[in-house]
Amino acid sequence: MENVTQHSEPHYDPEASKLGMWLFIFTELLLFGGLFIVYSIYRFLNPVAFQLAGEELNVVIGAINTIILLVSSMTIAMSTTALQQKNKKLTLFLLIVTVVLALVFLVNKYFEWGTKFHHGIWPGSPHLINDMSKGEILFFGLYFVMTGLHALHIIIGMIFILVALKRVQKGTVNADRPSLLENAGLYWHLVDLIWIFLFPLFYLIH
Amino acid sequence: MQTAVPILHEVSYLEYKGKYKGLFSWILSTDHKRIGLMYMYAMMTFFLIGVMLGLAMKLELIAPGRTIMGPQTYNALFTVHGVIMIFMIVIPGLPAVFGNFMLPIMIGAKDVAFPKLNLLSWYIYMTGSILVICSVLFGNGIPDTGWTFYAPYSFKTGTNLLPAIFGAFVLGFASILTGLNFIVTIHRMRCPGMTWLKMPLFAWSLYGTAWIQLLATPVVGITLVLVALERIFGIGVFDPALGGDPVLYQHLFWIYSHPAVYVMILPAMGAISEIIPTFSQKHIFGYKAIVASTIAIAFVGYFVWGHHMFTSGMSGTAQYTFSILTFIVAIPSAIKVFNWISTMHKGSINPDIPFLWAISFIFVFMIGGFSGLVLGALATNVYVHDTAFVVAHFHFIVFGGVGFAFFGAIHYWYPKMFGRMYDKAWAKIGWAFFFVGFLTLYSPMFYLGMMGMPRRYYDYLPEFHAANILSTLGSWVMAFGLLIIIINLFRSAKNGAIAPMNPWNGKTLEWTVPSPPPTENFEDIPVYGEKDGPYEY
Known part of the structure; x- marks a missing residue:
């Protein structure tokens, strides 16, 4: 059988950890999948209100954030290549860039949410409940839940990348044992991918 | 297959002295066997x-009207009973206990693929359980929504x-x-020569x-998060006053x-397929x-959830579809029952205690399965919906x-897990009381449901008395039976007779290692040859 050798080295099986990561990504997709179903149903039931509410969102900030995440996906992919080429310095640099981009994304998000709060829009706010239609209440409810959950994933992804960064620095993650960094990369791409769906659903469809 | 020679002086996992001592040697252990016992x-x-x-x-239900508690207490009791039993015991039950303990040994591995993650799962499980207990002990009032949190x-x-x-x-996360x-363990760590179709059926189950745990749990996870956010912030998603749809909650x-029901029953079927x-x-x-029916149940189980909601407001087409799909899911279960009975046919049957649990499992499972068809059929479902029949x-x-399979599994693997044998006479007495008590307890509810007694009421009409x-x-x-069983098992862990390596003459790999197994399970990883298999008698 193909996996005879793995027992001689029980603590390192890159195939296993990659499979585990993919399975975990699967569960994350289903987690957001549930929310996407809820979104689709309410969009179908309240098309006009969703369109009106969508115009409240700032497309420019959303677009900038999309570009930021796409670039960060690129930098983390480049960092795995750099690790393979045994260029530790470049790997570390690219990982730091990725974390900084993630931070910029969160700062933008903070201002975006801040503006909404300033306009009196938050889940259960009097302005939302009293002055807006039910479809708009649902839109903003989902907006805060989905982008909030996504932001939480950005934070988890940042921690994951920082752990990988620390290990690369120590040398325990290297060209021969790149699993942890590759898995951090996979996770980061997932976070990126979910945003790629969130952005058009909330900001672009009019 | 090479027969492993038991090395008697090898330290068992129970006596193994690792880095830590006492309690810490358990709660910090990444040994799959210790984690299984902790679960x-x-x-x-x-x-x-x-x-x-x-x-x-x-x-409370022994007489109509208020007997020992009022309606609010009764509501709290069935809610907490449901949450504890479903989320903390039956869903994680067999996989977490016997899956953890037996899976690596049965497929000839030294541990699961991610031992640290395994220990983390136990901590997550305990955190979730403690949170549930906290909801009972603190705050203003014990939850009273039923375990479904509608x-x-x-x-x-x-x-x-x-x-x-x-x-x-949180418990879902542990799951x-x-x-x-x-999944990773089974993909990556089967011993050389153990192809997919030579894997023991418990491992298959x-x-x-x-896969069900992986693909279905996140959906309920996000649904529960939405209910929590609804409670805290009022996001409106399930609140009709804010435009949301409560029926959507039921769907999600x-x-x-519904697939979670198969998370419960599949490993139970797997254990029976070993016994x-x-x-x-x-x-x-x-x-x-x-094997095929296991996969079929896991697959079809995703498409039948609507039969819980026949009276909640669904289109006729949806109702028919869910009803037909529900009938389809009964077929693979019936295949399994047929196979178990056929296995016994012309076998050399040893009616020992695990076998008694297994055949009583088949008996009660079939009654449960047939009554499931009554509920899956649209017309009868509407009639007995939310009555004692469903309960x-x-x-x-x-x-x-699941319960009978769990007790069957524990009596089957007990000598392997503890290296001692329980008192068989007491085990049989306990089983007999349990079995008779079980039937006396739940059979009348079928009748009561047909007569129209609703579920979840602390009171009933005098004719149901x-x-x-x-x-x-x-x-x-x-x-009483349960008490006998548990005392017997508990006492025997210390005082029971020393169990041999293979008391039941089983052929799966766990019977080739000493009882209790050493920490690393196998001195050398076993190798399956051409003619070896888990059931070659």
């Missing part, structure tokens, strides 16, 4: 709490529901991680279960919670059919099915 002790404790709540409810009541009730919802969410661990809840060939001393009949069906499957007395008497007989 078992935790679950047994929670199970006894759940049983006492059940007994209290039955006592909207909109789940965010209107003034009781302390948040920790319970959050606990269920996902265990499933992930098992865990594999099917793990059952998209997970029956061993005690018939015969190759399992239709190995491939059992009886559910307990025949989940307590009769006789059957309810019988049911309550049954609960006492069953509890």
Whole structure:
């Protein structure tokens, strides 16, 4: 059988950890999948209100954030290549860039949410409940839940990348044992991918 | 297959001295066997709490009107009973205890693929359980929504529901991680020569279960988060006053919670598929059919959730479709029953205690299964919906099915886990009381449901009195049996006779290692040859 050798080295099986990561990504997709179903149903039931509410969102900030995440996906992919080429310095640099981009994304998000709060829009706010239609209440409810959950994933992804960064620095993650960094990369791409769906659903469809 | 020679002086996992001492050598251990036992002790404790709540409810129902508690207490009891039993015991039950303990040994591995993650899962499980308990102990009022947390009541009730919802969410996370661990373990760590179709059926059932855990749990996870956010912020998603749809909650809840029924029953079927060939001393009949039906149940189980909602407001087309799909899911279960019976045919049957549990499992499982068809059929479902009939069906499957299989599995693997044998005479007496008590407790509920007694009421009409007395008497007989079983198992772990390596003459790999197994399970990883298999008698 193909996996005879793995027992001689029980603590390192890159195939296993990659499979585990993919399975975990699967569960994350289903987690957001549930929310996407809820979104689709309410969009179908309240098309006009969703369109009106969508115009409240700032497309420019959303677009900038999309570009930021796409670039960060690129930098983390480049960092795995750099690790393979045994260029530790470049790997570390690219990982730091990725974390900084993630931070910029969160700062933008903070201002975006801040503006909404300033306009009196938050889940259960009097302005939302009293002055807006039910479809708009649902839109903003989902907006805060989905982008909030996504932001939480950005934070988890940042921690994951920082752990990988620390290990690369120590040398325990290297060209021969790149699993942890590759898995951090996979996770980061997932976070990126979910945003790629969130952005058009909330900001672009009019 | 090379027969492993037991090395008697090898230190067993129970006596192994690692880095830590005392309690820490358990709660910091990444050994899959110790983690399995820790799950078992935790679950047994929670199970006894759940049983006492059940007994209290039955006592309340011994007479019409208020007997020992009022309606609010009764609501709290069935809610907490349900949450504890479903989320803390039956869903994680067999995979977490016997899956953890036996899976690596059965496939010839030294541990699961991610031992640290495995320990983390246990901590997550304990965190979730403690959160659930907190919802009972603190706050203003014990949750009273039922274990299904139906909207909109789940965010209107003034009781302390948040920790319970959050606990269920956290428990789901533990379940996902265990499933992930098992899938990777089965893919990567089967011993050389053990092809997919030479894998023991218990391992197969865990594999099917793990996929359901992985693919269905996140959906209920996000649904529970939405209910929690609805409670805290009022996001409106399930609140009709804010434009949300409470029926959507039911859909999302059952998209997970129906497959979760198969998370419960599949490993139970797997354990029965191990016990029956061993005690018939015969190759399992239709190995491939059992494997295929395991996968079929896991697959079709996703598409039947609507049968929980026939009266909640669905289109006729949806109702017919869900009803037909529900009938389809009965077929693979029936295939398994057929295969178990055929395995016994012309076998050399040893009617020892695990076998008694296995055949009583088949008996109660079939009653549960047939009553499931009554509920799956649209016309009869509308008639008995939300009556005691549903409660009886559910307990025949989940307590009769999973519970009997759990006790069967524990009596089967006990000598391997502890290296000692329990007192067989007491075990049989305990089983007899339990079995008779079980039937006396739940059978009258079928009748009561048909007569129209609704579920979840602390009170009933006088004409239901006789059957309810019988049911309550049954609960006492069953509890007495349970007490005998648990005391017997508990005492024998220290004082039982020393068990041999292979007391039942089983052929799966766990019977080739000493009892109890050494920490690393195998000195050398076993190798399956051309002619080896898990059931070659």
